[in-house]
Amino acid sequence: VVFVYDVTDPAKPVLTDSLMVNARVINDVLVNDAGTIGVLTREGAADRKNGLVVLDVTDAAHPKILSEFTDSLTSGIHNTWFYQHGVYVTNDGTGARHISDLSDPKAPKHAGRWETGDPNNRYLHDVWVRDGIMYLSYWNDGVQILDVGGLKRGGTAEKPVFVSKFAYPIGNTHNVWRDRNYLFIGDEIFGCPQCINGPRGYVHVVDLSDIEHPVEVGKFEVPEAGAHNMWAEDGKLYIAYYQGGLRVVDISGDLRGDLYRQGRQIGYFHTANDKGFTPNSPMAWGPQPYKGNIFVSDMHSGLWVVKLDEQGPLIP
Numbered sequence: 001v002v003f004v005y006d007v008t009d010p011a012k013p014v015l016t017d018s019l020m021v022n023a024r025v026i027n028d029v030l031v032n033d034a035g036t037i038g039v040l041t042r043e044g045a046a047d048r049k050n051g052l053v054v055l056d057v058t059d060a061a062h063p064k065i066l067s068e069f070t071d072s073l074t075s076g077i078h079n080t081w082f083y084q085h086g087v088y089v090t091n092d093g094t095g096a097r098h099i100s101d102l103s104d105p106k107a108p109k110h111a112g113r114w115e116t117g118d119p120n121n122r123y124l125h126d127v128w129v130r131d132g133i134m135y136l137s138y139w140n141d142g143v144q145i146l147d148v149g150g151l152k153r154g155g156t157a158e159k160p161v162f163v164s165k166f167a168y169p170i171g172n173t174h175n176v177w178r179d180r181n182y183l184f185i186g187d188e189i190f191g192c193p194q195c196i197n198g199p200r201g202y203v204h205v206v207d208l209s210d211i212e213h214p215v216e217v218g219k220f221e222v223p224e225a226g227a228h229n230m231w232a233e234d235g236k237l238y239i240a241y242y243q244g245g246l247r248v249v250d251i252s253g254d255l256r257g258d259l260y261r262q263g264r265q266i267g268y269f270h271t272a273n274d275k276g277f278t279p280n281s282p283m284a285w286g287p288q289p290y291k292g293n294i295f296v297s298d299m300h301s302g303l304w305v306v307k308l309d310e311q312g313p314l315i316p
Contacts, residue, residue: 002026002040006061010293010305016061021053022046031057032082037105038063039087043076050076052089054105069100069108079175083129083148086111086157095122097136099157112158116141126175133211134160135176135183142167143176143185145211166214171201179232181209182255186227186239198243198283199226205255220249220259229286236266236308238294240284245270246296248308267308269296276301 001020005013024044031038038055051070055063075093082088085103096115100108116122116138126137132150135143145163147155155161167173171187178184185204192200202221206214220237225244230237235252248267249259259265272282276298283299296304 028079030080041077041080049074066105071110079126081127081129084157088127090124095124097127114160128176130178137173137175139172142173164212166206177230177232183208186230188226201226203227218255218257231287233289238287240287243282245282245284269306271296271298271304272301
């Protein structure tokens with residue numbers, strides 16, 4: 001089920017509608033820049049036909065289903081991203097990046113695929129595009145950086161051109177966000193001796209000044225928790241840090257070394273209460289800054305709306 005809330009008054013969100021689809025998990029919901037078309041991803045459908053559900057969101061409070069698209073995507077989609085008239089999707093079955101053409105949202109069509117050459121590491125977890133550059137989070141095989149028109153290497157949305165790769169030996173490449181010449185890479189670690197109360201993993205800070213030769217220059221690591229989704233905006237990095245709640249990090253200026261120990265964390269919110277699915281246990285999933293507020297989803301306690309207070313006491 002997808003629930004739609006009116007957050008005009010962020011202190012009192014109001015449920016306006018809901019949509020029921022055939023899926024055990026809806027992992028990603030995305031709306032295009034024009035605010036006219038939305039998509040949601042499906043995993044675990046009863047009929048084993050997962051794929052995309054395409055929505056008309058011109059009336060945002062009451063979205064309508066326009067079509068379902070399962071061609072080559074029946075095994076399930078974990079994440080997706082709009083770019084131009086297409087939607088890039090991860091494919092749970094092939095481990096490839098697929099593109100679905102939504103020029104006619106009532107009749108989507110398959111428009112191409114790309115995959116890393118290593119079949120042993122071919123699990124694509126996330127896809128993200130900015131300024132004509134695609135970043136693929138390939139879980140065990142690092143971030144693959146592709147030209148889809150922004151770097152003038154001959155790449156297009158349908159036929160990307162490989163540019164470079166950045167990988168690390170421990171942890172799983174979960175997702176990325178680029179801000180200026182820095183790429184922030186979130187990793188996840190499960191099953192470690194320290195993972196008693198949840199995953200571990202941290203945010204790698206990678207310098208892309210020379211995009212063909214990415215170099216890690218820093219990190220943000222909360223010792224007792226693991227990083228999930230993040231969002232960068234106006235010199236701040238918002239991180240849903242699973243059992244560590246919401247973390248807000250100052251990423252202005254030059255970034256080098258251990259940002260956590262440097263005191264660059266400027267905000268923290270414990271996303272848990274005694275009424276949660278698991279009481280008093282935060283499991284922050286995703287942050288979204290919007291119009292001065294931060295919307296944070298938590299797997300145990302629901303949706304939180306918080307505001308960052310930057311007028312704290314001065315420290316001599």
